[in-house]
Amino acid sequence: MNPFGREARTRRRSGLTALALTCAIILSGCGVRLESPPPTEPVPDAAEVVRRTAVADALLVAEQAEAAAAADGVKADISAELTVISEVAIAQAEQLGGEYDSGLGDILSERSGASPSASTPEQTPRAVVTSLRDAAARTRAAADQAQLGPLGRLLASISTSQTQYARSLAQLTGTKGPALPPTRIPEPAEPGDAGETAAALASAGAGPxxxxxxxxxxxxxxxxxxxxxxxxxxxxxxxxxxxxxxxxxxxxxxxxxxxxxxxxxxxxxxxxxxxxxxxxxxxxxxxxxxxxxxxxxxxxxxxxxxxxxxxxxxxxxxxxxxxxxxxxxxxxxxxxxxxxxxxxxx
Structure with missing residues (x-):
């Protein structure tokens, strides 16, 4: 075996290693590096979707009610009711856990160059009635379908409150109030005709x-x-x-x-x-x-x-x-x- 050939190969490998290290240092200094995957928002489960929707509804009501209460020309009694509604809605959003913010929204917007939506909902007493009415209906349905019983109980209470405040504000403003959910207690079906009984009641509009x-x-x-x-x-x-x-x-x-x-x-x-x-x-x-x-x-x-x-x-x-x-x-x-x-x- 030629010892000089082995030394030559060793010198070549050392030289290539040094060259690779030098290139890596130069490239890092120039800001060229491998890109990591962009951060993504975690996907919420069903319970979290329900919670976020209820929080968003409450915060919308709070924002609208606060703005409407301070608007010019609003009567004192209506303004006072709107102020209470805003405070109640904020308390309800807090009890639901508040608004979720991972901090990624701003980062992703900056990377994409997009600006957040700046649409502003109507801020009048009648608009607040509409928002309360819609929120009550959504929250009521969520209370029935929520997987977690304690969350369903809280949503049921909030829906009831939204219905009550929508009715009182509607009376003050001469606006159409919310439709109340049917309260007919279902009768137990006879063995073998449960499906027929349910279908008949549903087709007759007899409620739940x-x-x-x-x-x-x-x-x-x-x-x-x-x-x-x-x-x-x-x-x-x-x-x-x-x-x-x-x-x-x-x-x-x-x-x-x-x-x-x-x-x-x-x-x-x-x-x-x-x-x-x-x-x-x-x-x-x-x-x-x-x-x-x-x-x-x-x-x-x-x-x-x-x-x-x-x-x-x-x-x-x-x-x-x-x-x-x-x-x-x-x-x-x-x-x-x-x-x-x-x-x-x-």
Whole structure:
């Protein structure tokens, strides 16, 4: 073997290595380097999409209401209501977790040279009613379909609040208020005709036909008892009152008694030993209006709790009854609150 040939090859390899290192240093100094993949926004799951949509709706309402409240020519009572609506919407967005910002939006815009959209929604009291009405409908549907029960419960409460504020602002501005969700409690189908019964009710426009699933017998029994005892208490007060209080108490008593019967049928306990209804109940010694407000508030809490327990896709009637009980309490003088049915967020 020629030792001089081996030394020559070693010198050539060393020379090539040095040349490669020199080129790498020169190229790095000139700013030439391999490009890494551009950053991308993480893909949200279904629950995150629902949450972001509800937050966006709340923040839009807050922005519109704040601007409309400060606009020239807006009456003082309307301005005051708009200010409250803006504050409530911000609180709701915060309870939902706030607006998500990964920080990548600005980076991607800078790289692409694109500018963010600068479209400004209409900022009038009537536009706020429309935004509240639309947000309430979307949030109500999301509450029914949310995969997570606690999120569904929060969305149901926010939808109820949006509906209530939309109604009050619509009355102040002479605008069309939101359509209320149907509150007809579905009847349990006879074995073998569940599909026919659901189809018939749907074609007749009878409202939601899904019976809540995922609720225990004890939970349904407690609901039957709550509705029936509320009906009894208002029957007693209707008999003791006169005028509009008597009429209102009687109508609500009849409604609650009917709902107790409907839920007893759903639970399958009507006329059985498990039926919790009694002949009479103790009635608190408080003024009728205070009693009625407390009864409706308690029922709203019951329905909100069950929304968080029932399976997705079967909560619509519970959400609707949460809204209805809250609006009924308002008719007895209960103030609007940001989170109806959720006392822990008061």
């Amino acid at each position: 036909v899904a019976i809540p699933t995922g609720l225990s017998a004890e939970e349904l029994s407690a609901l039957v008892l709550a509705e029936d005892s509320a009906g009894y208490a208002l029957e007693v007060r209707a008999a003791q009152a006169d005028g509009s209080v008597r009429t209102q108490a009687y109508e609500r008593a009849k409604l609650h008694r009917g709902r107790a019967q409907a839920w007893a049928l759903v639970a399958g306990i009507d006329g059985t030993d498990q039926d919790p209804r009694r002949v009479a109940y103790a009635v608190p010694d408080t003024p009728t209006t205070d009693l009625a407000r407390d009864l409706e508030s308690d029922l709203a809490q019951n329905y909100a709790t069950l929304v968080g327990i029932a399976e997705q896709g079967t909560r619509a009637i519970l959400v609707a009854l949460l809204t209805e009980a809250t609006l009924a309490g308002a008719q007895w003088g209960a103030p609007a609150i940001p989170f109806p049915g959720l006392p822990e967020r008061a």
